[in-house]
Amino acid sequence: MNSESTPTPLSTLSPTSSDAASPNLQVRFKSENGRLLLLLPPEGEQNSLSLTWTDVWQQLKQRLNAGDRFWQPNTSVHLIGRDRLLDARQLQAVVDLLAESQLYLKRVYTSRRQTAVAAATTGISVEQQPSVSPLTPPAESQSPLADPLYLQTTVRSGMEVRHTGTLVILGDVNPGGSVIADGDILVWGSLRGVAHAGASGNGRCMIMALRLEPTQLRIGGQVARAPETPPAQYQPEVAYISESGIRITKSTDISRLRSYLSDL
Amino acid sequence: MSRVIVVTSGKGGVGKTTTTANLGMALAQRGRKVAVIDADFGLRNLDLLLGLENRIVYTAVEVLAGECRLEQALVKDKRHPNLVLLPAAQNRTKDAVTPDQMKQLVQELSNNRDYVLVDCPAGIEMGFQNATVAATEALIVTTPEIAAVRDADRVVGLLEASDIRKQHLIVNRLRPAMVQEDLMMSVKDVQEILAIPLIGVVPDDERVIISTNKGEPIVLAQKLTLAGLALDNIARRLDGEDIPFLDLTATHDDLFSRLRRMFRGTS
């Protein structure tokens, strides 16, 4: 019996240039050589697209909450502030927030003099760097995929989670919420919002969910709506690109799929 | 310690003010000391629903401007003196007050009171921030409609991000007959999306509108209607009582199917 279904294809996306992802970078944590780095998205030119402090703050909280179970107490955090202007009050807020998760801010790296001064007055050790530094590779979005990002959270309406690697959500993605990843997307819950896997163009990425009833699916450059008639019964499913566009199949068929995908 | 609860929804017109007025009144009836704050600057309604419009002398804005003391601006309810209203200014916009000022007001107001209920304006802009800044809990009001639920979900997320974790859901204006015919989202459908604990379901009832127009909260009626009972039950649950949920379908079908449901255990 064929359990596959074909969602309604929509337009084809114009190819996303690889650095188009950079204004979309979000706050993230990364461990590197035994240190925990907290990377803030660059401020860039004063354009309307760059994240405001409120956005950054909300993302930081979100990431801290969503990773709650994994923080080791007393881990030191290195804040990679890039070209972001941070004042003393904002830095102190970050210190306090990290402390709630028993993380402590050890050092701030910044390319902005004002931020460096603010950090020093707040009593945080600081290192001012030229805008391009080994810790902040500007070509991050072109580099191979970032480590998978694992978040335990409900992605609610209005929330958007982006990641330059594979994204795992332990929770639901609600209508109005969106998850966008350069790699695969796994939702251990219901996917009801929008998901875009392979966002920088990789059409071999997949979207998996325990319950797949999305508003819209995107893989690489293709867009599809979920089938009009919802299945009688939900089961874990996988969406992938076939010759005929985005298809959905039972997740138990994934092994068949893997050989298919490697033949592509 | 007093509880500061914001009544919010995202979408407009779903019943925030109605809920605030009725819960405030019901809690006062139970002997609690309650303050209700209208945080809907420029579009104030709460005074009307409580029938207190003609008693307003000062508003929150005059208190903040130092033109009067907080106590002078508070309007005592004529039926239950342990309920007071802090009115919003009608001639100002939502930017007339900052979150810091609002926080200070609410904190002062919460002294010696069991509950402070904040009636939040629709939307998620400045007015929303003002209304939520001092809250430690939230009541999320939604109607069983896709758009209202979507906005409620947004608000739940924003509140979580500002560390207001204690949130309860009120589904307002439910029409059980429509749900039975699959023409309206059920409470379960709503809960499946929002995933926060349910504290009450209020049926759609034109007598709610009548009571609104009269300035007499429906929980004051001698003989409570189903909607009045539902609101009163929410106040009791809020106050820590364990009250079973009403069977709202009861008025719409016969005894026979009620019994059937009972035996299936799905009331």
Ligand SMILES: Nc1ncnc2c1ncn2[C@@H]1O[C@H](COP(=O)(O)OP(=O)(O)OP(=O)(O)O)[C@@H](O)[C@H]1O
């Ligand atoms: N359970 C109900 N049954 C019938 N009508 C209701 C019910 N609840 C509220 N209403 C009516 O819906 C209308 C809007 O209610 P209300 O003013 O409380 O909403 P609100 O969320 O405060 O609106 P706003 O966003 O404009 O502040 C009013 O006319 C009110 O009488």
Ligand SMILES: [Mg+2]
């Ligand atoms: Mg209102």
